[in-house]
Amino acid sequence: MLLTINNLQASIDGMDILKGINLNVNAGEVHAIMGPNGSGKSTLASVLAGREEYEVTGGEVLFNGKDLLELAPEERAREGLFLAFQYPVEIPGVSTTNFLKTAVNQVREHRGLEPLDAVSFLRLMKEKMQLVEMSQALLNRSLNEGFSGGEKKRNEIFQMAMLEPQLAILDETDSGLDIDALRIVASGVNKLKGKDNAVIVVTHYQRLLDYIVPDFVHVLYKGRIVKSGTKELAMELEEKGYDWIKAEVEAGA
Amino acid sequence: MAKDTEILESITSSEYKWGWETKIENDSAPKGLNEDIIRFISAKKEEPEWLLEWRLKAYHQWLSMKEPKWPNVQYPEVDFQDIIYYSAPKKKPTAKSLDEVDPELLDTFKRLGISLEEQKRLTGVAVDAVIDSVSVATTFKAKLGELGIIFMSFSEAVKEHPELVRKYLGSVVPVTDNYYAALNSAVFTDGSFCYIPKGVRCPMELSTYFRINAANTGQFERTLIVADEGSYVSYLEGCTAPQRDENQLHAAVVEIYAAKKAEVKYSTVQNWYPGDKQGKGGIYNFVTKRGICAGDYAKISWTQVETGSAITWKYPSCILKGDYSVGEFYSVAVTNNYQQADTGTKMIHIGKHTKSRIVSKGISAGRSQNSYRGLVQIMKRAEGARNFSQCDSLLMGDKCGAHTFPYIEVENPTAKVEHEATTSKIGEDQIFYCNQRGIDTEDAVALIVNGYAKEVLKQLPMEFAVEAQKLLALTLEGSVG
Ligand SMILES: Nc1ncnc2c1ncn2[C@@H]1O[C@H](COP(=O)(O)OP(=O)(O)O)[C@@H](O)[C@H]1O
Ligand SMILES: [Mg+2]
Numbered sequence: 001m002l003l004t005i006n007n008l009q010a011s012i013d014g015m016d017i018l019k020g021i022n023l024n025v026n027a028g029e030v031h032a033i034m035g036p037n038g039s040g041k042s043t044l045a046s047v048l049a050g051r052e053e054y055e056v057t058g059g060e061v062l063f064n065g066k067d068l069l070e071l072a073p074e075e076r077a078r079e080g081l082f083l084a085f086q087y088p089v090e091i092p093g094v095s096t097t098n099f100l101k102t103a104v105n106q107v108r109e110h111r112g113l114e115p116l117d118a119v120s121f122l123r124l125m126k127e128k129m130q131l132v133e134m135s136q137a138l139l140n141r142s143l144n145e146g147f148s149g150g151e152k153k154r155n156e157i158f159q160m161a162m163l164e165p166q167l168a169i170l171d172e173t174d175s176g177l178d179i180d181a182l183r184i185v186a187s188g189v190n191k192l193k194g195k196d197n198a199v200i201v202v203t204h205y206q207r208l209l210d211y212i213v214p215d216f217v218h219v220l221y222k223g224r225i226v227k228s229g230t231k232e233l234a235m236e237l238e239e240k241g242y243d244w245i246k247a248e249v250e251a252g253a
Numbered sequence: 254m255a256k257d258t259e260i261l262e263s264i265t266s267s268e269y270k271w272g273w274e275t276k277i278e279n280d281s282a283p284k285g286l287n288e289d290i291i292r293f294i295s296a297k298k299e300e301p302e303w304l305l306e307w308r309l310k311a312y313h314q315w316l317s318m319k320e321p322k323w324p325n326v327q328y329p330e331v332d333f334q335d336i337i338y339y340s341a342p343k344k345k346p347t348a349k350s351l352d353e354v355d356p357e358l359l360d361t362f363k364r365l366g367i368s369l370e371e372q373k374r375l376t377g378v379a380v381d382a383v384i385d386s387v388s389v390a391t392t393f394k395a396k397l398g399e400l401g402i403i404f405m406s407f408s409e410a411v412k413e414h415p416e417l418v419r420k421y422l423g424s425v426v427p428v429t430d431n432y433y434a435a436l437n438s439a440v441f442t443d444g445s446f447c448y449i450p451k452g453v454r455c456p457m458e459l460s461t462y463f464r465i466n467a468a469n470t471g472q473f474e475r476t477l478i479v480a481d482e483g484s485y486v487s488y489l490e491g492c493t494a495p496q497r498d499e500n501q502l503h504a505a506v507v508e509i510y511a512a513k514k515a516e517v518k519y520s521t522v523q524n525w526y527p528g529d530k531q532g533k534g535g536i537y538n539f540v541t542k543r544g545i546c547a548g549d550y551a552k553i554s555w556t557q558v559e560t561g562s563a564i565t566w567k568y569p570s571c572i573l574k575g576d577y578s579v580g581e582f583y584s585v586a587v588t589n590n591y592q593q594a595d596t597g598t599k600m601i602h603i604g605k606h607t608k609s610r611i612v613s614k615g616i617s618a619g620r621s622q623n624s625y626r627g628l629v630q631i632m633k634r635a636e637g638a639r640n641f642s643q644c645d646s647l648l649m650g651d652k653c654g655a656h657t658f659p660y661i662e663v664e665n666p667t668a669k670v671e672h673e674a675t676t677s678k679i680g681e682d683q684i685f686y687c688n689q690r691g692i693d694t695e696d697a698v699a700l701i702v703n704g705y706a707k708e709v710l711k712q713l714p715m716e717f718a719v720e721a722q723k724l725l726a727l728t729l730e731g732s733v734g
Binding site for chain 1: 681685686688689690691692693700703704705
């Protein structure tokens, strides 16, 4: 098992957001997490990535058998967990190239590999750029600064390609993308998918799932996974919206 | 967020890495300041009469002046009678080659990370090294001599080129200019002199490393750079001082004279001892730096990376007298712990179509205070003058302060003056983003800060830009993470 989440609970500023999440992800699988706005999807992604503002109040997470919650955010990243941010951050004056060179080499060091020299690094960049149709010019600019929404999201997937994570969590990578950008991003993700890694796709539209086909679909609502199924569940949500799920939950409660 | 603040506080906690003392015997004047001390210094240096008189005039000026209180800095009264004004290494090496240089000194340079040999061999930088007050090593002199370039210690220049020194000394910063400039003029012990003849482009970076060494030694450097018509020179000054408890006063004067179509680039990397984490000790750095674009189309560009000193009070300025002359000021000032900096520039537009550009990047961490103070003055005659100023402040944590004091005086209606200012906090978001890519917090801060300062750092000569980047990271080490 690549990722095991048992009864995970988390709060922010004393407010409970995640109220007992259970999820198992095997290598080679694609999971989709859907749910209405404010249900806790980004919170789950942030807690897994180690964002300090969120307090974990219960439960456990195992990543490759290791206690994930014990690790610092950078250690989680080096262990192979990647988060494509819903709102990628801008860092003025730091080019994506320079940023990634630092990142790739710190990750490599953790994995016991030699740092890449400039030539090999550029070669690797060239290769990965093609996956998401990134241009060199964009990579030489300050990280995400003045990038369009689509460029930012493509840059996230490009970074994922460079870092070769075992588990990638894509938080609303589809939001704000036009259909062409969506296709580029999705095909990038599909090319990176393999039997040794897994992807968790967070979205509240099923549109993206036409391109990245999930093995499992989970519905997150009010901090709990209230329904799980296969890709047919996503279709059903697309057709009927979330109200019936909400109704089911209220009835059950 | 509490965590953020903790992080920011811990980066602020690395120790000064240049704290040691070179054991070279000193030959010092007794403590205190009076006419006799000035005569002593002048005699020690075998100076001509005119220079002694110049010093004495400055001294009497100084006596009638008051210490400036307007900078946004606080410190206990300086006791000028408790300072030693002259200290020279006893074993005065007559450095023709590096083998003759005091091995202790060479070791000092190695510890500073500047091996002279390395520099000579690899970078082609001519270094005029100053330890305490006497120049001890001058390299590349012969090569520069072939081009007619004069680059030597100030004392040597007084002996070898008295006419040049006499002509330009005090021409940009008069003895009456300000309290510390007057003091410097009275007691300066050494420094560098540089003259670039007409039409000559200096083929290498000229570089001086200053180092304050003996205990209780005030350091009063004097630098004079004269660029004759159509010449070009890039000059770099770098400083470190050993760790010490008492505050040490440093009051240097730098004068630049640029004739018609001459260009001077002056870069400073300053990491003098800033005091410890509790704010004890550290250098008081009260410096007067000014250049004059005397001729048309002249250009003077100041670039500074200020990471050290307990107190910095420094406004490298340009007098744009020649028509179409250009002044630039690029600054990164970092303060941490209890450091205080009040720094900026003055751009005085006198000539027509003069242009100036100011880019100031302040970074405050710990409990430090960082002020930008800048004056843009457009005189009546300065038709079509232009200024652009960009003043940014970056805050790390919530116990530090950033302040901006822009003064703009425009007397010509055709002038165009633009001022932009921003204040931002180093974002927890940015750090987390870096962390999520596997970059630890220390490296993340270095990356973010260097990105923020990039516009200034890229003005530095390549090899020093790399040093400056490391220095920024080092200064902020421990303030996050
Ligand atoms: N930093 C925060 N401060 C306060 N409340 C937050 C914060 N982040 C998320 N929340 C709250 O937690 C809930 C879940 O948010 P989020 O995880 O962003 O949902 P989703 O990604 O599913 O739209 C929302 O009610 C939101 O307002
Ligand atoms: Mg979200």
